[in-house]
Amino acid sequence: MILSNADYSNYKKLSKFENTEHLNNSIRGFLYKYKHELNQSVIDVYRTIANFAVKLSGVAFLKQQTIAEIIGKSIATIKRSLKVLKDLKAIEIHRTKREKGRIKGGFGHNVFVICDLSDELSGELSKMNHREEAETPCHQTQKQQNYAKESSHSESNHLKEFKKRKTNLNYDKEFLSSNLPRQFVDTVSSFHDNQTVFNLWNRLCLATKKHADSSLILSHIDMFIKTYKECIWKFKTNRIQGDFIGYVYGAWVNTCKNIILEQNSRIGLYYDWLA
Template identity: 25%
Template sequence: MEIQAINFEELRKYESFSSVAEMDKSIYEYIEFIRFDVPQSVIDVLLYLGRASLRCVGLSFMKQATIAKGTGYSRKTINKALKMLEAFGIVDSVRTKTKAGRPSVKIMRILPFCLELLHQRVTSYQVDEANGSIGLTLIEDFEPIIYESKKHLKEEDKQAANKDNIDDMSINELDSSFIPSTIVDKDFIQTARPFFGSAKIFKLWGIVKNVMKQAKLEAVTNDVIESVKESFKTTVFMYKADRIRSSFENYFFGVLSSMLGAAKRREVMSNGEGIFYNWLEE
C-alpha cells in the first residue's frame, strides 16, 4: 500500500476522536465491559488497532495479514475478531479515496464508547446460545379472555369436578405465585410479573442464569439481583420508548451482560484479585 497516495486531509474528516487520550479512554472502557465476554484475541486486536491508529486518531490502515503477524494469531482468528468488534459497534470500516478522487484502501475506525450501542449490538447468535431463540411478547399484547355464559360455565364445572385439571392446563395459565422461589429469585418474579406471564418469567430467568455462567458468577448475591432488576427495568423502559431495534430478549441479554460483567469486576476487585493496568502499553 502506498501511503503517499492517500488523501490525509480528506481522511481526517473521518477521525472519530479529537485526541489520542480520548481514543485510549474509549478503548479502556470497551475492554472493561467486554473482556469477560469475548476471546482474548478480540482484546488483543483492539489494542493493536489502537496502537496503529495514531497518525489519524482512531483510523488504522493495517491489513489483516499485518495484524496477524503483529499479534501472532491466524488470519482466520483476526477476521473473526474484527467481525466481532464490528458486531458490537466498537469499530467500523471506511472506504478512503486518493487525492485524485479514486477509491483507495479500506480502513478500520475505532468508534467512541457508547454503552447503549454496545447493548444493542449484542449479536443474535449469542442470544440463541443463551436462550434457545425464544420469543417474548409483552403482556399487553396477549389475546383477551373471552368470557362464556354462566350456564355453559356451570356445565363445564360439573364435568371438571370429576377429573383432574392439571393435564389440561398450560404453564401460561399459572400465575406467578406458582414459580418456585428456589428456581427463580422472588425479587425478580415481583419485578417481572406486571409485564410477563409465568412461562416468560421462567424463560427470562434462563437468560439470567446463562449470563451469570458466562460472567463466572456462581451465587445470586444482592449485587447480582440488583443488577438483574436494573437490567430488566432498563429493557422495559427502552421497549416502551420504542428504542429497541431488535427483540426484547436480545436487548435484555445485552444490558444484563454488561451489568453482570461489572458485578464480576466488583467481586474480583473486592477479593483483591484484580488490579487494572495500562492495556495499551502491554
C-alpha cells in the first residue's frame, strides 16, 4: 500500500490502538518476550519506531537513514532489522509517494505501523505484571512513599526512561560535557535525553561538514543554538510535523549557508552551493 507523503489524517487511520496505554501494553509485551531472543539492533529499531509513534498512537513516519543515525548502525542493518520485525508481524511498513510539497515525484519517507500484539502477548503481560507485583514490597516507609510520588511519570515516559537507561549508558552528562561544547549540552539537554543530545550534535557536524570545517560551529555556536531554540518553539506550537531531528538538521544547514554567504559577501566572494 503506497500512501501520499504528509497525509497525516490517513496515517492516523492506520493506528491499531485505542489510546496510549493500549499502545504501551503491546510495546511492553513485545519487549518482554523478545528482548533476549532478538539481537540488540532489532530491539533498538523497534524502540526507535515506538518513540516516534506516540503522537499518532502507533504510527510513525521517518526515514531509514534517520533510524540508522539514531541507533548508530548501517542502512543494511536497519533493513535487516525491519524485515525481522515485519516477519514477526510486529510492524507494518508502508511506502509514500511525494505528491505534496516543493519536491514531487519518487518515493518519500516510510510509514511504520506498530501492530497490536496485546492479545497474543497477554500471557507475557500477565507474567510481567505478576513479576512486578512480586518485586513490590508489602510495606513502604514514608521516605519510599514520598520518593515514589516525586518520581511518578506516565506509562509512556516511564518506558522511554527505561529505554534510555538500557541503551544509553555511554552517553551520560559527564561524557557529553567533556566531548561537546558545554553551551550546546546545557541548552539541548534541557529538552532531550543524553542520547538525543549526542545525535543532534552529530547532525550539526554533518550539516556543516560539506561547506565548512568544525571551527564554524565553535565560532558561531550562538547562532546554531538560536536556530535550535526556534525549532523547539515551532515544535511546541505544532508547526513541525514528522521527524524533529531531521527538521533541526535542515534548519542548521540553512544557518550554515547564511553564515558563509555573509562571510563571503564581506570579502566579495560568491559561494557555489550546488558544488
